Amino acid sequence: MASTFSLDLSPPVNRQMGTTLDRDYFRKTITVLAARFPAKSVGAAKLADELKQSVLDLPKIPSVKPDPTSADCRLIRLCKEEHIPEAAMGYLKRHSEGLTEYNLQLGYDHWNLDEILQAILPEELCAGAPVGFSSTGHIAHVNLSDEYLPYKHLIGELILDKNRRLKTVVNKLNQIHDQFRFFAMELIAGEDNYVVEHHESDCAFTFDFTRVYWNSRLHTEHKRMIDMFKPEDVIVDVMAGVGPFAVPAGRRGCAVLANDLNPESHKYLQHNITANKAEAFVRPFCEDGRTFIPRSIQLLMDDPMAGYQGPPISKARERRDRERGIAKPSTPPAPPRKRVSHFLMNLPDSAITFVDAYRGILAQSGEIGEEYEGHLPMVHCYCFTREAEPDAAAADIRQRVEEVLGDKLEEDVSFHHVRAVAPNKEMYCISFRLPHKVAYARI
Ligand SMILES: C[S@@+](CC[C@H](N)C(=O)[O-])C[C@H]1O[C@@H](n2cnc3c(N)ncnc32)[C@H](O)[C@@H]1O
Missing domain, CATH: 3.40.50.150 (Vaccinia Virus protein VP39)
Structure with missing residues (x-):
C-alpha cells in the first residue's frame, strides 16, 4: 500500500446547477491512509511527537474515527505529506496494528460559502463572487451587482446555511429614502422579519x-x-x-x-x-x-x-457597605x-x-x-x-x-x-x- 496521498479536498464542481441550490450534489469520497490503533492507546498515539507531522488535520473533521472492522480499535487518518517520515514509520510499526485505507465522506457542510460558490457559478462570475455581507441583528445584507441577481436566492440560502445565527438575508437595492435615509431592500432568503435587536x-x-x-x-x-x-x-x-x-x-x-x-x-x-x-x-x-x-x-x-451625580454605586458595593455598616455617602x-x-x-x-x-x-x-x-x-x-x-x-x-x-x-x-x-x-x-x-x- 502506498503511504502517500495527494488529496483533492475541493467540492465537486457543477456549473450546470443553475439557480436552485442542490445540497445533495455535494458529496465526495476521498480515500486516505489510516493507522489502526487499539482504542486504549489511540489518545497517546495522537499526541506522540513522532506522529505529529503525519496526522491528517482537516477542518471540521476529527482525525480519529471508529474502525468499521473492529469495535476495539480506532483509526487515525494520516499524512498530508508526500512521505511519512522515518521516525513516524518506526512509531507506527511499534505501536499500531497496521495501515489501512479509509474512505472519508465529505458533504455540503464541509465547504464554506466561497468554496461552494466557486463550484457552481459560471466560470466568468467566479472572480467577483459575492462572499462578503454585513449583518445587523439576525439580518444579513448583501449588495448584489446585476450579474449575480439570477443567483440571489441561492446566495441567500447559502449565507443562511453557513451562518446559523442569521435568519434573514436581504439584497439592498440602490434606493435610499430621500429624507430618512433608510434603504429599500428585497428579501432573498429566510424569514420575512425585519425588526432586529442589534448590540x-x-x-x-x-x-x-x-x-x-x-x-x-x-x-x-x-x-x-x-x-x-x-x-x-x-x-x-x-x-x-x-x-x-x-x-x-x-x-x-x-x-x-x-x-x-x-x-x-x-x-x-x-x-x-x-x-x-x-x-x-x-x-x-x-x-x-x-x-x-x-x-x-x-x-x-x-x-x-x-x-450628574457621579458614577452609580454598584448593587454589590451597596450590599458590602450595608454589611459593614458604612452609611451611604450623602453627596x-x-x-x-x-x-x-x-x-x-x-x-x-x-x-x-x-x-x-x-x-x-x-x-x-x-x-x-x-x-x-x-x-x-x-x-x-x-x-x-x-x-x-x-x-x-x-x-x-x-x-x-x-x-x-x-x-x-x-x-x-x-x-x-x-x-x-x-x-x-x-x-x-x-x-x-x-x-x-x-x-x-x-x-
Ligand atoms: C444618517 S442617519 C443618522 C442616524 C443616527 N445618528 C446614526 O448615527 O445612526 C440621519 C438621520 O436623520 C434623520 N433626519 C432626516 N432629516 C431630518 C430632519 N430634517 N430633522 C431631523 N432628523 C432628520 C433621519 O430620519 C435619520 O435617522
Missing part, C-alpha cells in the same frame, strides 16, 4: 431595518464620539436615529436631547431609551432638526436636566444642567445646510445669553466631500460650512475622516466651537 456600545438597539436608518459600519465613529463626551456634558443629537450616540452617551451619565424627524426612528428611539434604562438621561423628540436646534436651547433653560445634589455642551448632526448628505440654524441661538433671551458666556457649545457636523486628499477635503468642508453659517470659524476646528463611502465620496466629521459672533447674532 452596540454595550447597549441593545431594536428597530425595523426597513423603516429606519442604521449602519453598523459607523460603530467606531459612534464610539469615538461617545468616548469624547464627559459624563457631565449635555448633548443635543439633532438627527439621532434610533439612538446609537444618544443612548450609550446617556448610559455614561450625559444628559441628552435626542431628536429625529422620522416617526419610526422616534418610536424605536423611545423603546431603546427605556430598554437600556436611560430614561433619566435621554429625552426623545420628533421634530425638524432645523427648528429643534434653537428650540433645544430654550427647552433646557425652561426644564433643565438633572445634574449634595449636583446643579441641574441647562447648558448644551455639544450639538451632533449626523445627516451627512445635508447637515451642512442646517448650520445657519445656529445663527442667533444665544440671542433668544438675556438669560440664555448670560448662561452661555464663556461656554459656547461645540458642533459636530457630518458631511461628504469629493476631495480625497485630507487638506483639500478640510478646505472644501470649511468653506461650505462658513458659507452657510455666514461667518468664519474661529476656535477648536478639526476634521475627522470617518470612512470612504464610494470612489470620490469621503465621509468626514467637522467639529468646531460655535463662533460668538454667530451664536449671538441679532436676526
